[in-house]
Amino acid sequence: MKRQTTIGAAIAKIIALALVVGSATAGNDFDYCLLCHGANANGNYGIRAPKLSGMEPWYLARQLENFASGARGAPAEDAPGHEMGPVGLRLKQEGAIDAAVQFIGKLDSKRPAPTVSGDVAHGKQLYQNCASCHGARGEGNAALQSPALAARSDWYLATQLVNYRNGLRGVDERDTYGAQMRALVATLPNDKDIIDVVAYINTLK
């Protein structure tokens, strides 16, 4: 009897372990993405989590790799980026980056409501520097590894431009594309320029 109980307990333990391990890769585990990034990963301004749906798979994968390696999000001042560090690392360790990207790709992407307003005409002038890589309509360019900018979380675009400028992104030598952006953000020297260019991007379709 005692022996049976012990075996029973051992089996229960194995099942419990399997549940814990299993939950990390279970089919609905990516629902965790939606907790922060909102329904259909269309973003949640409430906790400053950007829209992910509609992002290019290669861009999402690269950013998750960067978060995992610390090439992005390492500076403590970049609190949301820093929070993504361990998330990227876990996905990487479990070989789940591609599956996560696929999950996001299947979601119903909606154009987010604008939160940034500025001088659109001025933003249009400034955008000419951006258009060569990101496209005249903000549609992105896979060949140049430049993601689309149109229909993204506008507050997030502004935050990232500030992060590039302040050395919170694009400073790690492994993040070569980020380094390019860090150099190019010099064309937007003050906060008003950033607001204006994002306000213009909001008009792109």
Added chain:
Amino acid sequence: MTNKLSRRGFLHLAGAAGGSTAVFRAAVALGILPAVAHASRPQLASLKKPKKVLILGAGISGLTAAYELFRKGYDVQVLEASFRAGGRNMTVRHGDRIDETGFPQVCNFDKDPDLFFNCGPARIPGHHKELLNYCQELDVELAPFINDNRNAWVQDDAMFGGKPIRAREYLNDSRGFVAELMAKSLKKEDLTGPMTAEDWEKLREYLRQFGELDPQFRYIGTSRSGLAAHDYTHPDQIKKPLSPSELLKSRFMQIMSFGETDDQAAMMMEPVGGMDRIVTGFMRKVGHLVQLESQVQKINVGNRGVEVTYRHNGQYVKAKADYVLNCIPMHLLAGIEHNFPKEYAAGFTSIPRGKLFKIGLQMKERFWEREGIYGGISWTLQDIQQIWYPAHGIHRKKGVVLAAYTFDPNAGEKFARLSPAERIKLAVAQGSKIHPDYGNYVETGVTVAWHQMNHMLGCAAQWDEQLYKRWFKTLQTPVGSHYLMGDQVSYHPGWQEGAIASAHFAIADIDARERAGGAVAA
């Protein structure tokens, strides 16, 4: 500016110098007594025709509403996003999972009834009548929780070279110093208005008692600050008072009245075996109505009820109800698809989320008891802010100590950025300034960064007076038959009593509508 003191002015001054106990005692001395009042549980009418209620979130507010509505005949379903019920009422024990974004942890405490950690609420004040009523009704056994212990330590790098001193020494020497200062400066001719010469005598006597001053109104030390030694074969030896200028170097002077605030007391209560015994009690009654791992994605308020879409087992599922009671944290609700009025939804992103942080450490010996500390809290102005000693399991071998509990969002973020192991390392380094051998006793620990905990991503909503004025009514008022709930929609966020109050408000409103004939239209 006049030097004359009115009654009110004196009370204000006494409050600033001595904490609210001083005000209370002075109020009693002057014949002014405070009144206490609280709302009570709504008595719901039994339903005449069936009504479906969908409750989003199985925390304390959701479970309270489920319990009350179900027993009056409502068709209740509770959707909970997490793998567990309880919300922020969360106790961890041996083997429990701590579901933090990026840093999932497993609690490795020994399997033992006394070795648990209350990650969220951990103490109940005697005036939280509604919660206490539920404890009684749900057979949740309560035990004393020791909240304020004058034998515990106070430590600040700014004073006494960072050396900890006993709370009783800190508090009573400060009081003696303040009482002497006031007694010396209080002149009979300065009293105005309703105050009389007789009041002056009373005030001076009150100050003497408050600070234990000598017949000449001097503070020369007191046994209240603890004796130099407790060798009872010798006469008592009073300690020399600490230097007032050294005491003033610490900002602690300004927060030493924490234990006097309305929700705090020297003795409070905790459920035996962990705060989540309350959740267990509710779940015994309504657990069969709760569906876990169901994360809401969309809420559509219509003219005849509400439609909710949620994800369960990787699938989208739709549910319709006559009423929806929504306990989802507002900052997460902001990311869910909905058709709420713009003004209502704008509130979701307007109230900052709390970033409270806690650490629990299993200690291989109850070393603090050898220091004469049985329960209570040591305070420090380092990041960890507090060390709590368990009031349960006294004189047993091991105990779980709360090794950090931060209120400051910057401190919360600082800890949250670190890995769990690094968090514990930092807490041990800081705790070692209070207990020199601290680190040697640590066996294992858990860390809880509430703003990174899944399905919460925040602690109590950080309301202030302006925000309440601007948003509270908007958020509390139902939209159609959709109600926002939780401690976030109360004037008592961060307390279970606030969560219960919000649930009572919503169900009382539903009850009124049903009594009026079940009008569900917006």
